Amino acid sequence: MMNETVVNSKIRHELKYYINYFEYLALRSRLKYVLQQDHHSLDDDGYYIRSLYFDDPENSDMHAKQAGLLNRKKIRIRIYNHSDRLIRLEKKSKFNQLIKKEAVQISRQEYEAIISSNINFLREAGTQTSLMFYSEFKRCFLQPKVIVDYKREAYVLPYMGIRVTFDKMLCAGTVLTDLFDPEQIMLKAMESNTVIMEVKYDSILPDYIRSLIQMASRGRTAISKYVLCRELNPSWL
Numbered sequence: 267m268m269n270e271t272v273v274n275s276k277i278r279h280e281l282k283y284y285i286n287y288f289e290y291l292a293l294r295s296r297l298k299y300v301l302q303q304d305h306h307s308l309d310d311d312g313y314y315i316r317s318l319y320f321d322d323p324e325n326s327d328m329h330a331k332q333a334g335l336l337n338r339k340k341i342r343i344r345i346y347n348h349s350d351r352l353i354r355l356e357k358k359s360k361f362n363q364l365i366k367k368e369a370v371q372i373s374r375q376e377y378e379a380i381i382s383s384n385i386n387f388l389r390e391a392g393t394q395t396s397l398m399f400y401s402e403f404k405r406c407f408l409q410p411k412v413i414v415d416y417k418r419e420a421y422v423l424p425y426m427g428i429r430v431t432f433d434k435m436l437c438a439g440t441v442l443t444d445l446f447d448p449e450q451i452m453l454k455a456m457e458s459n460t461v462i463m464e465v466k467y468d469s470i471l472p473d474y475i476r477s478l479i480q481m482a483s484r485g486r487t488a489i490s491k492y493v494l495c496r497e498l499n500p501s502w503l
Contacts, residue, residue: 278427280365281465282489283482290432290461296478297421297430304420304429306346312419312432317342318445319492320408328411331490336362340492341402342414343377348448350374355399365466368395381410381443413439414495415452427468428475432461438495455494462489 285293306313320341321327330338339359346352353376356369372380376387380403388400402408419432437452444450456462465471465479 276468277361277364277366279363279465279467279469279471280360281363281479281486283463283465283479283486284484284489285432285461285463285482287459287461289481290434290463293463293478293481294419294432300474301421301423301428301430304418304422304431306418306420308347310419312417314347314415315344315418315433316346316348316413316415316439316445317344318413318442319411319496320403321411322406322408325411326406328493328496331488331493334488336360341399341408342492343372343380343445345445348446350377350446353377355380357399357402368398370395370399377445410442412492412495413442413445413450414455414491415439416491423475426470426472427466428471429464429466430475430479431464431466433464433491434461436462436491436494438498453495453498455491455498462491 303310304312308314320343327338327340337360339357342356342358344354344356353372353374354369355372356367359366359368370391370393379385379387385400385403388396388403391397414436415438416433416436419434421430422428435458436454436456438455439445440451440453441447463479463482465475467475
């Protein structure tokens with residue numbers, strides 16, 4: 267049965283950067299003194315995230331990102347550390363540099379139902395968020411498109427809503443039905459010495475955090491792990 271606990275984040279700021287491995291090591295060593303490591307972490311190197319992304323038959327969400335549209339969205343199912351203990355159906359909406367995430371927790375059985383195009387349980391749950399997901403799947407004819415896999419190292423300052431993450435080893439899964447298989451064959455989507463740094467905050471980013479992230483030599487950029495993984499294989503486009 268779907269967990270009725272609904273996660274609706276407030277609208278937040280999001281900044282993304284490509285950094286090299288040496289910048290990552292320097293930033294990481296400084297952030298450890300001012301932020302806490304995220305509770306999902308398995309060890310000092312963080313935790314694994316794997317997401318199955320959905321799009322419509324025309325790939326509208328992918329093309330919106332490629333076209334640089336300021337307002338866009340992504341629908342995905344996300345798991346942590348290859349486990350089914352926590353499975354979330356998520357919608358991430360972006361409004362220029364602002365983001366909002368809406369999510370419901372689902373069971374393994376409900377995940378299998380979605381993969382089989384059986385989404386009636388979302389309507390039957392009757393919550394505002396579950397009905398929104400039901401409408402998205404029905405209206406857009408959403409289909410599984412790609413599995414995105416990476417390791418995340420995250421640092422947080424909870425009372426200020428600040429979160430800094432380093433995403434490494436970005437890969438795309440080759441079998442859409444094997445979301446939970448830690449051994450499935452992956453295609454590398456990013457060079458080994460490249461790291462994606464993301465900075466999220468509610469309203470104010472303190473100067474001491476801002477000065478740290480200015481170490482990123484390439485500056486802020488638009489990055490989509492979803493698009494990077496889909497572009498790996500022409501048959502996925």
